[in-house]
Amino acid sequence: MFKINSLYTRRDILSLGAGLAAATLPGLSAAQKTQPLLTRLIPKSKEPLPVIGLGTAIIFDIGNDTDKRAERTQVIHTLLDGGARLVDTAPSYGTAEGVVGDLLAAAKVRDKVFLATKVRSNDNDAFIAQMKASQQKLHSPKIDLMQMHNVGFLERRMFASQLAILREWKQQGHFRYIGVTHSQDQERANDRLIEMMQQDKLDFIQVNYSMAERSVEQRLLAAAADTGTALLCNLPFGRGQLFRAVRGKAVPDWAAEFDATSWGQFFLKYLLTNPAVNAVIPGTDKVEYMIDNLNAGRGRLPDAAMRKRMVAFIEGL
Numbered sequence: 001m002f003k004i005n006s007l008y009t010r011r012d013i014l015s016l017g018a019g020l021a022a023a024t025l026p027g028l029s030a031a032q033k034t035q036p037l038l039t040r041l042i043p044k045s046k047e048p049l050p051v052i053g054l055g056t057a058i059i060f061d062i063g064n065d066t067d068k069r070a071e072r073t074q075v076i077h078t079l080l081d082g083g084a085r086l087v088d089t090a091p092s093y094g095t096a097e098g099v100v101g102d103l104l105a106a107a108k109v110r111d112k113v114f115l116a117t118k119v120r121s122n123d124n125d126a127f128i129a130q131m132k133a134s135q136q137k138l139h140s141p142k143i144d145l146m147q148m149h150n151v152g153f154l155e156r157r158m159f160a161s162q163l164a165i166l167r168e169w170k171q172q173g174h175f176r177y178i179g180v181t182h183s184q185d186q187e188r189a190n191d192r193l194i195e196m197m198q199q200d201k202l203d204f205i206q207v208n209y210s211m212a213e214r215s216v217e218q219r220l221l222a223a224a225a226d227t228g229t230a231l232l233c234n235l236p237f238g239r240g241q242l243f244r245a246v247r248g249k250a251v252p253d254w255a256a257e258f259d260a261t262s263w264g265q266f267f268l269k270y271l272l273t274n275p276a277v278n279a280v281i282p283g284t285d286k287v288e289y290m291i292d293n294l295n296a297g298r299g300r301l302p303d304a305a306m307r308k309r310m311v312a313f314i315e316g317l
């Protein structure tokens with residue numbers, strides 16, 4: 001029987017990776033597959049979106065490395081095999097965006113993926129050129145979600161003119177959804193992001209939310225729910241900081257009450273408890289971590305009392 005903690009060796013993964021489009025993958029055990037992956041509706045369209053996604057910053061910036069491309073392909077297959085769809089990338093992640101595009105095309109799974117990327121430039125012509133380049137690198141004339149990248153402190157007039165470009169491109173059918181992201185100095189950006197959701201009727205917002213960065217709990221999550229803005233959590237592990245904080249510590253017994261058997265599930269289930277959260281996008285290049293993250297979207301979630309206990313536990317470390 002497959003175990004979450006069993007580590008695939010690189011050789012295992014590569015031997016499996018020979019046929020990149022193969023449907024049968026290490027993935028989830030039959031028992032794990034019988035527990036459905038939690039799905040939430042995108043408020044503006046009512047389209048279902050599974051709550052676990054995949055981030056690609058740094059770990060997909062691998063250029064033409066064939067072995068690494070085969071490993072990342074297995075992570076994508078595991079995501080899809082587990083019932084999830086969302087992959088988030090950006091032109092600013094080095095070669096990652098092109099790698100994502102190539103791998104999806106080679107594995108013939110582009111149509112199974114909800115593909116999100118980003119755009120950022122201080123010049124409108126360069127902004128448009130970047131979106132065209134993304135369509136090419138992703139081999140996708142139609143991108144599911146285009147997000148203005150790190151907009152919290154963007155000058156207002158530039159924000160308005162670039163959002164207008166995004167709207168026009170959406171209307172022309174290049175994007176299915178548009179939105180904004182932010183991650184640096186999150187607390188200071190929150191008021192402006194709330195204002196954007198209220199005034200600009202965005203489809204999506206992506207913010208820095210983890211047990212290590214909870215400032216969006218004060219008002220932003222409620223504003224996303226009020227305005228019908230789908231919310232994605234970036235840096236859901238605080239870029240791995242949370243794992244470093246619990247290194248050598250066992251997951252507490254009481255986490256079994258909400259079906260968390262690993263720290264990864266503990267951290268992600270905390271975020272998913274809030275119904276304003278549509279999906280989390282943890283980054284990983286490892287099949288076993290991808291499976292672990294998918295399992296955070298199965299089974300019970302903590303209730304309000306349990307969430308307080310979880311926060312107290314983490315703050316007490």
Ligand SMILES: NC(=O)c1ccc[n+]([C@@H]2O[C@H](COP(=O)([O-])OP(=O)(O)OC[C@H]3O[C@@H](n4cnc5c(N)ncnc54)[C@H](OP(=O)(O)O)[C@@H]3O)[C@@H](O)[C@H]2O)c1
Nearest residue numbers: 055056057181234235236237238239240264282283284285
């Ligand atoms: N402004 C923005 O729009 C913005 C900013 C930052 C990030 N993002 C998005 O958010 C995504 C996630 O951010 P991130 O990848 O930097 O940070 P993260 O998801 O918070 O943390 C990633 C780290 O967690 C580890 N990890 C993942 N799953 C694990 C598991 N189940 N058990 C143990 N360790 C696990 C990874 O290890 P391994 O590396 O060993 O797999 C990696 O070191 C990015 O890829 C990007 O798509 C957006």
